Amino acid sequence: MLAKPQLPAIEGWHTMTAQPHLIGSRCKACGTYFFPKQEDYCRNPHCDSTEFEEVQLSRTGHIWSYTNACYKPPAPFIASDPFAPYAIAAVYLEREKMVVLGQVAAGLTVQDLKVGMDMELVLETLHETDEDIKVTWKWGPLAL
């Protein structure tokens, strides 16, 4: 039996590379970053540009805050059975000056996390379907 292919849970939001990056956009006029990607209008009130370039966001940052999910979220979340609690981190990206949320890599709990801790982007399974494995970005401790 062939292994199931790995596909992004949300198409086009991150690279599928070993050192993954979130895929955002940057306004060509004012330099504001957007995630998810924005390609139609700049939301900076001082800018009316409609020109954007696709950019890979910084794949490292530090924890702005963190928590966990002790209970199974409702649909469209697809939980493992039995439900396995997971940690969640809000990570500040220095260059982009923005905070991005994500689950924390499996096996880590809130006891392992601290505000200010350095993190990096990883890819892990979000859920499986009959045909494939849906992967998404998560935050893991920065490998030194």
Add this chain to the structure above:
Amino acid sequence: MINEIAILGAGMHPWGKWGHDFVQYGVAAAREALADANVRWQDVSFVSGGATVRCGYPGYVAGATFAQALGWQGAEVNTSYAACASGSQALAAARQKILSGACDVALVVGADTTPKGFLAPAGGYRPEDPDWVRFYLGITNPTYFALYARRRMDLYGDTQDDFAAVKVKNSLVGSKNPRARYRKCFTAEDVAASAMVADPLRLMDICATSDGGAALVVSSLEYAKKVGRGDAPRVVAISTVTPSFASSVVEMPDIATDSAAAAGVEAQSFRSTLPIKAYEEAGIGPEDIDLAEVYDLSTALELDWIEDLQLAPRGGAAALLRAGNTALGGKIPVNVSGGLACFGEAVPAQALAQVCELTWQLRGEAGDRQVDGAKVGITANQGLFGHGSSVIIKR
């Protein structure tokens, strides 16, 4: 004084998990408010409803739904949807109608019937909807509350005991409110024994969702004088401002904040901007406030709001709490209704319920919950998609 309107009457259907149609709660609240105001339904010329998005078409046109249920009598109708600030926007619509001279007396109503458990988005595969995205990735409402709470612990040294103390305070005063859903006095031990939902917040730190209805009868100051109610509490400010780019706080339902990378743009906190316009409009400051009703979706969030309303310096709310100054009898009582901790959230009714409580407090009719000599009160709330409100009531 040109911006002021009078509150002639307030009414609420008790909060609970009754399972009835939302219209029933709205009608009960409206009838109580009309009786309280001593205004006949036939004399109301504008009905302003807060919409609910969970009860089908009648909820989307709530103003008309309530008008029909009370009996069509030709009044003009309006429906406002602004998430948790829907009630305040409905009140603002009534104020505009009255101040423009197009209406003497308006009825403002919000009511909701809520499903059990987490509030969930519509189904399908819809990555263009941030609310769908965050649920798909496993990020619920308590996630955001917990991120803010953890920040307080890290930045200001707040503890889980402080958060529990908010619940204990609100449950004590809420036990004296016949309209509240939860009327049990909880102890810090009860909170500590409740299940962890989103660390550091436990089940009893997070508000439930409830059924409920709230209504106000409002009028021009001239009309109030004409009917011998010149001393009625007045709405002196309504702020429903949107956030300013770039936001520094990750807000429900977004997966990321704005980027503040562009030159000359500073990151801002939305919550703290809401009361600024209200204070300006009322021509008063935080030092003039006698009591506040704030949106305690979580216990820790009550502490954030106290600072956002400038009732304490940033990071100083827990000290105010520990000294008993936000309790009934303290220097600046907060959530003497019992707050969301005792009510649970009934979205389109909640901002109006805050104003109802202030109305009774300012009239000296709050019974065991009465704040002595209350003359000026403020509300604050925040909802999804850049909605929020702060209302100031004065007598």
